[in-house]
């Protein structure tokens with residue numbers, strides 16, 4: 514028997530109540546039964562996003578939601594200011610480029626959060642149609658101060674488009690209050706359903722004016738079409754009805770726990786995880802602006818990050834993520850995203866202690882666990 518512990522920042526684990534929904538008989542996506550599920554998902558997401566805007570779910574991974582945001586808000590030749598602070602935020606630049614927008618990058622050292630003043634300077638120099646930001650940059654485990662960005666984007670008359678895929682339901686996000694025009698999400702992170710659901714949230718007249726004026730090519734991702742269908746609690750094309758039923762269930766779990774409680778739980782787990790790994794003498798990848806749903810840790814000198822990750826999985830069944838691109842083999846990323854609680858942190862920190870010792874980097878057994886416990890039992 515091999516028990517596994519999924520601690521990757523997408524896909525993230527799914528609660529049993531949600532998994533059971535996926536075992537129900539298939540329903541048709543143009544039926545009253547589906548309409549009720551769709552309406553529940555829209556209402557739950559509005560609650561979690563803090564928005565009264567339009568919620569457009571459709572089949573796809575998170576990148577589909579990102580692409581839909583670019584092709585529905587921009588026209589070829591438009592200027593897009595893109596905060597590039599890791600692999601996922603760089604994807605905004607790649608998508609914008611692929612569809613003919615002019616990208617003005619604001620580059621940030623990996624592991625650091627953007628200085629809003631750098632975005633203000635880019636906007637002053639390059640009048641832009643939109644600013645693309647990332648709530649949680651999963652590759653560097655950095656959290657961005659979206660409220661601060663929103664304050665400076667608003668007077669510049671650009672749209673603020675936020676990738677909230679791995680940040681939603683882990684970190685605070687207040688779409689309407691902060692003034693975020695467009696946000697994208699996906700099911701397989703803090704929303705606790707399997708991969709396959711992409712979500713676009715579009716709020717306010719400014720956002721819809723941009724959508725009306727957008728001249729980028731689109732068909733499947735056409736938000737105007739999606740909005741008409743959403744009016745009847747449907748999607749434009751076949752809905753992933755089973756995933757939507759699962760999401761309705763997980764949103765119900767989140768809202769019954771209370772979004773503030775859910776966010777506090779993530780903050781506590783993140784704090785405990787950081788306390789545990791730093792007590793082992795390990796360095797955090799993002800010490801200044803750490804995310805709430807995932808923690809990045811440098812592998813100690815002489816130890817390969819991928820070997821550490823591989824050993825944790827092979828010997829202990831604990832699956833964490835490694836580093837991507839320039840961070841490949843240098844770090845591990847421990848997710849505490851969605852269906853995560855106290856003993857997930859104890860498990861992860863304990864597995865790191867044992868795996869490091871196995872790999873010849875001796876650490877004091879129990880030291881990281883003890884530091885994590887001190888936070889978790891406080």
Ligand SMILES: *Cc1c(COP(=O)(O)O)cnc(C)c1O
Pocket residue numbers: 522523574575576577601602647649650651676678679699
């Ligand atoms: C997971 C993730 C995505 C989307 O990735 P997909 O593989 O397309 O689902 C985008 N942005 C961030 C920040 C993510 O964590």
